[in-house]
Amino acid sequence: MAVLTRKQREVRDRESRILDVACEMLIEHGYHGLSMDRIAEVLEYSKGTMYQHFSCKEEIILALANASLTDRLALFRRAAAFPGRPRERIVAVGVASEFFVRLYPHHFRLEQVLRLSSVWEKTSPERRQFMHHCESQCVGCVSGIVRDAMASGDLTLPDGATPEQLVFGLWSMSFGAQTILASSTSLVDIGIGEPHRALALNQARLLDGYHWRPLSTEFDYEVTAERIATEWSADETKPADSQITSGDSTKTILSTKPTSASAT
Amino acid sequence: MAVLTRKQREVRDRESRILDVACEMLIEHGYHGLSMDRIAEVLEYSKGTMYQHFSCKEEIILALANASLTDRLALFRRAAAFPGRPRERIVAVGVASEFFVRLYPHHFRLEQVLRLSSVWEKTSPERRQFMHHCESQCVGCVSGIVRDAMASGDLTLPDGATPEQLVFGLWSMSFGAQTILASSTSLVDIGIGEPHRALALNQARLLDGYHWRPLSTEFDYEVTAERIATEWSADETKPADSQITSGDSTKTILSTKPTSASAT
DNA sequence: TCATTTTTTGACAAGTCGTCAATTTCAGTA
DNA sequence: TACTGAAATTGACGACTTGTCAAAAAATGA
Numbered sequence: 001m002a003v004l005t006r007k008q009r010e011v012r013d014r015e016s017r018i019l020d021v022a023c024e025m026l027i028e029h030g031y032h033g034l035s036m037d038r039i040a041e042v043l044e045y046s047k048g049t050m051y052q053h054f055s056c057k058e059e060i061i062l063a064l065a066n067a068s069l070t071d072r073l074a075l076f077r078r079a080a081a082f083p084g085r086p087r088e089r090i091v092a093v094g095v096a097s098e099f100f101v102r103l104y105p106h107h108f109r110l111e112q113v114l115r116l117s118s119v120w121e122k123t124s125p126e127r128r129q130f131m132h133h134c135e136s137q138c139v140g141c142v143s144g145i146v147r148d149a150m151a152s153g154d155l156t157l158p159d160g161a162t163p164e165q166l167v168f169g170l171w172s173m174s175f176g177a178q179t180i181l182a183s184s185t186s187l188v189d190i191g192i193g194e195p196h197r198a199l200a201l202n203q204a205r206l207l208d209g210y211h212w213r214p215l216s217t218e219f220d221y222e223v224t225a226e227r228i229a230t231e232w233s234a235d236e237t238k239p240a241d242s243q244i245t246s247g248d249s250t251k252t253i254l255s256t257k258p259t260s261a262s263a264t
Numbered sequence: 265m266a267v268l269t270r271k272q273r274e275v276r277d278r279e280s281r282i283l284d285v286a287c288e289m290l291i292e293h294g295y296h297g298l299s300m301d302r303i304a305e306v307l308e309y310s311k312g313t314m315y316q317h318f319s320c321k322e323e324i325i326l327a328l329a330n331a332s333l334t335d336r337l338a339l340f341r342r343a344a345a346f347p348g349r350p351r352e353r354i355v356a357v358g359v360a361s362e363f364f365v366r367l368y369p370h371h372f373r374l375e376q377v378l379r380l381s382s383v384w385e386k387t388s389p390e391r392r393q394f395m396h397h398c399e400s401q402c403v404g405c406v407s408g409i410v411r412d413a414m415a416s417g418d419l420t421l422p423d424g425a426t427p428e429q430l431v432f433g434l435w436s437m438s439f440g441a442q443t444i445l446a447s448s449t450s451l452v453d454i455g456i457g458e459p460h461r462a463l464a465l466n467q468a469r470l471l472d473g474y475h476w477r478p479l480s481t482e483f484d485y486e487v488t489a490e491r492i493a494t495e496w497s498a499d500e501t502k503p504a505d506s507q508i509t510s511g512d513s514t515k516t517i518l519s520t521k522p523t524s525a526s527a528t
Numbered sequence: 529t530c531a532t533t534t535t536t537t538g539a540c541a542a543g544t545c546g547t548c549a550a551t552t553t554c555a556g557t558a
Numbered sequence: 559t560a561c562t563g564a565a566a567t568t569g570a571c572g573a574c575t576t577g578t579c580a581a582a583a584a585a586t587g588a
Contacts, residue, residue: 045567168441173470176441191428312578
């Protein structure tokens with residue numbers, strides 16, 4: 001038994017196969033379409049074996065979410081390390097966010113399910129904590145940029161305001177927009193043609209409202225965003241890969257700049 | 265049979281009782297705690313009778329959401345009619361939003377469930393359309409204020425930007441904040457102490473970013489907000505009523521300014 | 529009073545999730 | 559190679575869903 005016995009490797013592989021199948025089911029048939037029986041059937045194992053990996057259905061969902069969140073954190077960290085003025089780094093985070101959505105088109109649906117208290121409560125403390133960890137690390141990542149901006153004099157927060165408050169503004173706007181986007185078919189009817197652009201624009205306006213220099217009226221951040229996007233896209237070995245996450249495409253993004261995301 | 269037979273009235277009453285019980289169950293035990301059998305049991309009717317009112321569980325949830333949304337629209341309309349400069353009217357909408365959250369603390373949990381495609385798809389087109397109606401009316405209500413501001417010269421949108429885009433910014437930020445708030449227990453850990461204030465502040469900053477005059481640095485909108493809040497609170501006959509919606513408290517808010525919300 | 533229509537009922541089918549005793553497979557030893 | 563004790567796997571099972579529908583009960587009208 002060098003490091004892992006054959007058996008252990010087998011179990012490990014099975015776990016990831018369970019997640020793959022579960023992910024596909026969730027994407028294809030939504031929350032109600034995810035059934036332990038059906039996963040077992042597809043993988044040709046008995047249901048009992050499934051429960052040896054995950055104590056309940058909800059654990060699978062949280063495991064899937066945690067997988068995406070790990071990658072998001074990596075993307076955010078990479079963005080935060082972007083060389084440039086703080087506000088450009090924030091733009092990089094925005095690009096990271098967009099990348100994330102493209103990499104995991106299903107993520108927000110997962111998170112939506114998870115935020116239902118009756119689902120959340122069934123999950124294990126360990127996995128819950130890991131999710132919180134990712135979340136607060138992401139916030140910390142961005143608030144770090146805010147602090148840098150304050151240190152360099154680009155930004156002065158009003159009395160009583162904290163960097164985290166500003167980050168909460170970006171976060172809630174982004175989260176809200178993505179959730180609405182993922183679940184609403186008829187935004188166009190309402191008059192919102194390009195929601196993604198609208199989001200980016202509104203984020204910029206929010207920062208302008210905080211007088212974060214250089215303002216979006218003084219500097220063309222769309223150019224920056226595009227530059228970052230092309231730069232990052234070039235890193236991907238297979239840019240035209242299937243949109244639906246298949247474990248591999250994840251690795252391509254991640255491997256470009258390994259950031260130790262040790263946790264839990 | 266003057267207008268409604270006794271029987272018809274009886275059925276009508278039962279429908280609202282079903283909704284009452286369902287609402288309580290949802291608040292108390294979450295989505296999974298809502299069961300048709302249990303509703304029937306509580307009301308001492310058979311399950312079959314439940315299905316004569318609502319074709320499925322999801323319809324009940326959507327009916328509950330539509331009830332809240334009707335009231336929200338009324339609140340928004342009232343806010344939009346606030347006498348003052350457009351940006352003050354936007355502040356009034358913000359206050360309306362807060363009122364709404366206080367009146368229906370459970371609403372965002374409902375909406376979260378509804379936005380799950382697998383739930384949404386089971387609902388009837390009629391109710392779906394009604395919800396869309398409320399949604400677009402709310403957006404229209406606010407974008408109307410934006411247009412007024414443009415007409416009066418208080419606001420000039422950048423090229424290519426539409427009033428709806430701005431509204432989308434407010435909407436997504438508010439929706440995101442409320443959803444995060446309703447589902448996350450540990451925002452304080454992350455560093456966001458007063459999320460409600462943070463939301464209001466960020467909304468103001470967003471509008472500042474659009475240069476919507478008077479800016480929040482030139483005019484104290486918090487005073488305006490407080491004035492509106494006290495004014496509205498005074499209208500309520502029973503301000504210290506139970507927070508949990510019980511049909512009655514709704515009416516008190518609504519009756520202050522009847523706005524015909526005909527639809528479907 | 530009785531026939532017709534409407535409403536109500538609850539047993540039922542089909543589907544969940546999670547458990548656990550019994551079986552099979554595996555790993556180390558003689 | 560044969561055997562034995564530990565570990566993994568199985569699938570029938572209980573308890574719970576939702577939604578249906580023939581039959582029973584109630585309401586209506588003549």
